[in-house]
Amino acid sequence: METLPKKPRLEWLDAMRGFTMILVVANHVSQTGFMQAVKFSSSLSFLILFRMPLFFFISGFLAYKASQVWDVRNLCRLVGKKLRIQIIPTLVFFFLGMAVLYQDFFVAVEEKFHSPLKGGYWFTIALLYMFIIYYLFAYLESKMRWKSWIPITLLFLVSMCVYETCYLPNDFWWAFGYRKTKPTTFLDDTCLIQVMLYMPFFLYGNIVHRYWDRAQRVMDSKWFFPLIVVLVILATMDSLKWHVMRMQWAVIPLTLARFILLTVTFMYFRHYAKYFTKFTWVGRTLQYIGRRTLDIYLIHYLFLPNLPGVGSFFKANQHNFAIDLTLAVLIALLVIGFSCVTSNILRVSPFFKKYLFGRS
Numbered sequence: 001m002e003t004l005p006k007k008p009r010l011e012w013l014d015a016m017r018g019f020t021m022i023l024v025v026a027n028h029v030s031q032t033g034f035m036q037a038v039k040f041s042s043s044l045s046f047l048i049l050f051r052m053p054l055f056f057f058i059s060g061f062l063a064y065k066a067s068q069v070w071d072v073r074n075l076c077r078l079v080g081k082k083l084r085i086q087i088i089p090t091l092v093f094f095f096l097g098m099a100v101l102y103q104d105f106f107v108a109v110e111e112k113f114h115s116p117l118k119g120g121y122w123f124t125i126a127l128l129y130m131f132i133i134y135y136l137f138a139y140l141e142s143k144m145r146w147k148s149w150i151p152i153t154l155l156f157l158v159s160m161c162v163y164e165t166c167y168l169p170n171d172f173w174w175a176f177g178y179r180k181t182k183p184t185t186f187l188d189d190t191c192l193i194q195v196m197l198y199m200p201f202f203l204y205g206n207i208v209h210r211y212w213d214r215a216q217r218v219m220d221s222k223w224f225f226p227l228i229v230v231l232v233i234l235a236t237m238d239s240l241k242w243h244v245m246r247m248q249w250a251v252i253p254l255t256l257a258r259f260i261l262l263t264v265t266f267m268y269f270r271h272y273a274k275y276f277t278k279f280t281w282v283g284r285t286l287q288y289i290g291r292r293t294l295d296i297y298l299i300h301y302l303f304l305p306n307l308p309g310v311g312s313f314f315k316a317n318q319h320n321f322a323i324d325l326t327l328a329v330l331i332a333l334l335v336i337g338f339s340c341v342t343s344n345i346l347r348v349s350p351f352f353k354k355y356l357f358g359r360s
Helices: 011-033 051-063 072-101 105-113 122-142 150-165 185-190 192-210 212-220 224-242 247-271 281-290 293-303 308-316 321-346 350-355
Strands: none
Touching (some): 011 051, 011 281, 051 122, 051 192, 051 247, 072 105, 072 122, 072 293, 072 350, 122 150, 122 192, 150 192, 185 192, 192 212, 192 247, 212 224, 281 321
C-alpha cells in the first residue's frame, strides 16, 4: 500500500484508550456483574455519558491518515482488512460466550442475535460500519479537484441529524427508548441503531485529527477550557438531575455533556502527556491496555463476576461516587488482567494472533 512514512504514535492517546477500556469494563462489571441499575449508581449514570462516545472519538481520530493514498485497490484492501479484523473475532467470541455463559446455547444465540447489543458484542460490528462509511467517503473526497472542510462537515451534520432522530420517539419509530409498536428486526439484527447513536463522535475525532494544528491552538487558548467546563457542568447537571429541558429538548444538554466530557478527557491526557509515556508505570500500564483493547473487549465478558449482592447492597445503602467507582474499577482491573493473560496465551499461535486479534 502506497503511503508516506508513519508518524510516531501518540503515547498519551494510547494511554487514553487504555483508560477508556477500563471504564468500559468497569461499567460491565457494575451492570452485568453486580446487576446494578444505573439509577441506583452514583457513578454509572455519569460515566455512561462519555465512555463509549470517547471510544468512538479515538477510533475516528486514528482513522484519519493524511498520508493515505485513496484508490480502488487500497480502498478494497482496507475494507477487506477491516472485515477480517472485525467480523471473524466477533463471531468466534460471540459463539464462545453464548456457550460458556448460558445454559441453552441455541436459545442464547437466537435471543442475543436479535438484540441490538448482541450480548455485548455490538461494538466491533458498529465500528466496522463506521470505518466502511468513512473509507467510502474518503475515497470519494479524494476524487474532488478542490480540498475543503465542507464535505467532512456536511457528513458530520448529516450524522448529527440522524443521531437526533434516535431521541424523537413521537416522530421516528426506531427512536432510542421508544416502546416499539412496529418491528425493528433489521435495525436490531444489524446494530445500525448503534451506528446512528455514535457516528457523530467518530467523525468528531476524525475532524479533530484532520485539523490538528488548529484544534491544538483552540485547546491551548485561555478562554476555551474555562468555557467548556462551565458548559459541561450545566449540561451534565440538567441531563442527570435538573431535567429543566424536557421531551425532545432534553437531547440538547445530553449531547453537549457527551461531546464536552470527552473533549475534557482528551485535553487532560494531552496536557499531562509526560505522565503517560512509557517511562512511567501509569503510562506503560495504560498504553499496554490501550494497545490490547480488541483482545480485552472480546475476552472480558468471559471473566465478569456474578455478584448481584453488591448491586443490592448499593441499592439498599447510602453510597457515594468514590466507593461505587473504586469497587467497579478494582474488579475491572482483575478482569482485564485475566483477559490479557488469556490473550497472551492465544497469541502464542500466529494463526490465532492474526485471525482472532488482527495482528500479523
